[in-house]
Amino acid sequence: MAYAGDGGTPAAGAPHERASDQEFETMLVAILDSAYRLALRLTGESGDAEDLVQEAALRAFRFRHTFQRGTSFKAWFYRIVVNQFYTTTRRKHVTTTPLDELTDAHDIFMYARSAEAGLLPAAADPSDGVIARMAEDDVARALASLPEEFRTVATLYFMDDLSYQEIADILDVPIGTVRSRLHRGRHMLQKQLWRIAEELGIVTRSDTQRGDA
Amino acid sequence: MNLDRYTCLETVRRLDDYLDRELSERETIEVERHLEVCDRCLARFRFEGAVLDQLRGKLRRVSVPDSLVVRLRGALRLP
Numbered sequence: 001m002a003y004a005g006d007g008g009t010p011a012a013g014a015p016h017e018r019a020s021d022q023e024f025e026t027m028l029v030a031i032l033d034s035a036y037r038l039a040l041r042l043t044g045e046s047g048d049a050e051d052l053v054q055e056a057a058l059r060a061f062r063f064r065h066t067f068q069r070g071t072s073f074k075a076w077f078y079r080i081v082v083n084q085f086y087t088t089t090r091r092k093h094v095t096t097t098p099l100d101e102l103t104d105a106h107d108i109f110m111y112a113r114s115a116e117a118g119l120l121p122a123a124a125d126p127s128d129g130v131i132a133r134m135a136e137d138d139v140a141r142a143l144a145s146l147p148e149e150f151r152t153v154a155t156l157y158f159m160d161d162l163s164y165q166e167i168a169d170i171l172d173v174p175i176g177t178v179r180s181r182l183h184r185g186r187h188m189l190q191k192q193l194w195r196i197a198e199e200l201g202i203v204t205r206s207d208t209q210r211g212d213a
Numbered sequence: 214m215n216l217d218r219y220t221c222l223e224t225v226r227r228l229d230d231y232l233d234r235e236l237s238e239r240e241t242i243e244v245e246r247h248l249e250v251c252d253r254c255l256a257r258f259r260f261e262g263a264v265l266d267q268l269r270g271k272l273r274r275v276s277v278p279d280s281l282v283v284r285l286r287g288a289l290r291l292p
Binding site for chain 2: 028033040054057058111129134140143190
């Protein structure tokens with residue numbers, strides 16, 4: 001899918017021309033909301049997210065001559081955000097939640113568990129499903145608990161309508177790596193969500209154990 | 214039985230790519246042909262699609278704080 005929405009469309013003007021300062025500012029302001037969302041889900045904390053976006057914006061401004069018209073400003077800026085995030089987190093000590101058995105091969109975990117627990121939404125209406133009953137912070141917590149390489153891909157995927165190729169370009173990894181990390185990452189995310197739903201009492205452990213039997 | 218159609222296993226293996234519109238046109242058609250005749254797979258696909266939509270909805274409900282806009286305007290001297 002092309003970059004839809006404000007600021008995602010390639011900048012007007014002849015390809016390969018440099019953007020003016022005015023254009024740079026306009027493009028940055030247009031994607032600020034989505035860039036902040038990405039930063040918030042990467043860092044997990046609003047203060048850190050603000051710092052990350054500001055650092056990325058300053059860096060982008062300094063290197064604005066490297067942005068080429070006709071390409072996506074959003075993808076270019078996301079790349080700077082992600083690289084800045086890596087630079088910052090390498091400096092800090094990163095704590096990752098051990099995920100032990102969460103790395104199974106792909107299958108439809110939450111669907112199977114929901115069916116076993118009698119929590120499959122009627123027809124196509126998902127409004128009474130497990131995730132609908134969870135708070136935004138709980139969903140964010142599940143995403144934040146994924147190991148970093150899965151979390152970064154999944155965060156880019158969920159926070160914007162990017163194709164696998166666009167995510168691959170932002171992270172500078174092959175598209176096959178994006179595909180496999182994303183598919184496994186989603187599966188891990190479903191398991192983490194289910195675990196949190198158990199903690200919150202949205203599903204009971206007996207539902208799950210019944211499913212295990 | 215039409216042997217040209219995907220089996221349930223072949224269809225479910227393509228679930229993620231299908232929902233993300235990452236399949237080739239031919240594979241997309243094959244998946245949809247299976248979904249037309251298999252209610253079980255159709256229910257799975259709808260469930261997974263709804264899960265992804267709900268996750269996007271919950272995770273994206275964030276706006277940039279005014280404090281950041283102010284900081285950036287200062288740092289970049291935006292108007």
